[in-house]
Amino acid sequence: MLADMIWLNGLIATELIQITENTSASLRGEVPEKCKVEHKMLKERALSIISKYSQLGGLDEHVLKHSLKD
Structure with a gap:
């Protein structure tokens, strides 16, 4: 459960x-x-x-996709 909360908080932070x-x-x-x-470094x-x-579960790919648009 803690890992799920960390993942969800990471999703919220990056979004x-x-x-x-x-x-x-x-x-x-x-x-x-x-x-x-600075935002790229924070992400x-x-x-x-x-x-x-x-496990990142695709979050890294999603976040990096945003960074490619920048």
């Missing part, structure tokens, strides 16, 4: 980062490059933490 980027892009027209770099860190306690 909130993506929502922040999408909102910024809507307001500014584009996400500043500095933010893109990678979240995936690293999740992988210690739970």
Whole structure:
């Protein structure tokens, strides 16, 4: 159960980062490059933490797909 909670929290964390980027892009027209770099690092860190306690179960592919759009 703990692994499931960690995975779910990781999903929420990475999606909130993506929502922040999408909102910024809507307001500014584009996400500043500095933010893109920092958000990518935060997403990678979240995936690293999740992988210690739970299988990623496709979350990494989903998160990386978002990063490819940036």
